[in-house]
Amino acid sequence: MKQIIDAHIHLDQYEPKSWKDIIEKDPSLQALISVSSTLQSCQLNQKISQLYSCVKPAYGFHPEQILPSSNELAELFAWIDQNNEEMIAVGEVGLPYYLNQTYTLSLEPYLELLEAFIIHSKKWGKPLILHAVYEDAEIVCDLLEKHSVSKAHFHWFKGAKKTVERMKNNGYYISVTPDIVYKPKIQALAMEYPLDYLMVETDGPWPFEGPFQNQTTVPSMIHQSVEEIARLKGVSGTEAYDFLYQNTSCFYNLST
Structure with a gap:
């Protein structure tokens, strides 16, 4: 059976009326890791997960935005501390690469916040879902190594060859x-990265091009990603589905 898990989606950013259809339309969809961006986002993902058991919430603060006040951050950490048992992971957290291309930011407070999340993730015993691309990924690797963190998931990763190694x-x-279906750089990355450490995601509702142009992003798009990974890796579709499903299920300790 072609079972899939969407390893990274922002369900809280879809219209509530569409949740049921997104979750139930594809019978092969076994679970969705719904990541959070703010305290309010965490609370909404909690609500969605209470409505649908296959939705596994991750709590965190998305780095591509201006940081909240120290009091607001304290409130966020206090809330996660009270609700950490139900979350599947800490995320989405990381560094503001794209925001930093538009504005001149001081990275120091973002680094401090990320390190706080890393420390808390160890306390909570939860893996990390990371937004860290290009040169930012090197900095994040430094922090992960500093705190001896091994369970890290870099979503939609792009970076230099030395970082990949x-x-x-x-x-x-x-x-x-x-975008692995139509972007050669992502195809090259997938060819280079071990199948044992690969997952598939949508990052919905982020829109895609190529064969997905003008379509609402939904988990069923993952099937084309899996087929492309099978082609790139030279394995059967069945093998690709099984590897990607087991990778995600084991990483997140899912009992799907």
Whole structure:
């Protein structure tokens, strides 16, 4: 059976009326890791997960935004501390690479926040879902190594060859989006990264191009990603489905 898990989606950013259809339309969809961006996002993902058991919430603060006040951050950490048993992971957390291309930011407070999440993730016993691309990924690897963190998932990763080698050696996982179907750079990354450490995601509702142009991003798009990974890796579709499903299920300790 072609079972899939969406390893990274923002269900809280979809219209509530569409949740049921997104979750139930594809019978092969076994679970969705729904990541959070703010305290309010955490609370909404909690609500969605209470409505649908296959939705596994991750709590965190998305780095591609201006940081909240120290009081607001304290409130966020206090809330996660009270609700950490139900979350599947800490995420989405990381560094503001794209925001930093538009504005001149001081990275120091973002680094402090990320390190706080890393420390708390160890206390909570939860894996990390990371937004860290290009040169930011090197900095994040430094922090993970500093705190001896091994369970790290770099979603929609892009980066230099030396960073890829470092991440492979550390056993960090990456996930690819539907753009693997039409982007040669992502295809090259998937060919280079061990199948044992790969996952698939949508990052929905982020829109895609190619065969997905003008379509609402939904988990069923993952099937085309899996087929492309099978082609790139030279394995059967059945093998690709099984590897990607087991990778995600084991990483997140899912009992799907």
